[in-house]
Amino acid sequence: MPEQNQSTSSDTNKIKLDDASWKQKLDPEVYHIAREKGTERAFTGTYWNHFESGTYHCKACGNPLFKSDGKFESSCGWPSFFEPISEKSILYANDNTYGMQRTEVMCGKCDAHLGHVFDDGPPPTYKRYCINSVIIDFEKRSDTDSTQEHHAK
């Protein structure tokens, strides 16, 4: 991937593909969530009850979206976060489908649908980012990120 040759931040490098290309690139269940704004069934995803330390990335493009530090235990059945990794990592849009007024959350890099954000989360943000497990990939915190876990022999 050419972006990796750049030492500067690639936050502004958007990924734009048409639906046919996404369909080739993504697994059907990922495509359904990311491009058709689907929703996985509650309590069926990989990460709703997952609390290891690390980072959650967009499964479509690898963009870092949330940290485990921003995740909280919610009874809703989907992975829930109170803050994204940065304001640039995600995009928001009004979603008035299904007779509800909700705020859709999308990947800031590839526009994949992630889930919705609600105003009933815990402090300090009081937000609840309700995200589909299918569209995120968890990366466990590595030794290089965590000096406390490094033991010299």
Ligand SMILES: [Zn+2]
């Ligand atoms: Zn993405």
